[in-house]
Amino acid sequence: MTALYRTRARRRLLVAAGAVSVLVLWADATVSWFIAPSDTAVLVNFVLLLVMLAFFVPAVTALNIATRGLASLPERRLDERQVAERLRAFTQANIAMRLILGAVLVAIVAATWEGGPAVRVPGAAVFLGVMALLWTHYLLPLLVAGWRLPDPPPDDPGDDQESPNEGSVAT
């Protein structure tokens, strides 16, 4: 499992997999908009949910381990560096979420513009759209934290050959 998130490049691949799981849910809502209610919609919905879980479970599990629960643990279980990093992750996720909400609003207005008030939206699409929004909101801080995470210092102090005996911090 450690090999999955050892390097920054691998962690960013995990973030991409997490993002795919969210995108699949959005795709599910979009597909339901056009074909629900129907048997095909149920089948497509089932398949896409399975695909979503196939990406979500390993990616989120590995990211939670890599970030050491940064996005999910209560604050009292984190030290000041972790709390500061979590605040940065939540702030950036919040900005991203605002952009997503704006894009969703524009997409809905564009899709219903011609039909006006007579447009009917399938309940399944509304439900899956709300689920996708909640899922995105829930997952974004973890994805941002995983994306930002630097490589951890080597465990063995004797391996730390590169740094001289002083460190410097740029803030």
Place this chain on the structure above:
Amino acid sequence: MAEETVYNRIAVLRADRGVSRRDLAAALGVHYQTVGYLERGEYSPSLHLALRIAEFFEVPVEVVFSLRPFPRLGSPS
């Protein structure tokens, strides 16, 4: 915000006292990787943590942290 650089000698003090990262982290109540990030200069501690680090090594805080690079061992000054 202008870049503010804080230099520290945590690694040198830790090696001098024979304290492992994990022991120092346990004494400070932080994750052991946080000590590593401090030593690598990738995290700037709060004033409270800086004072606790100095207290742990029983030295004044300016012995551990400085706004200017510390002279290398063996160099003049």
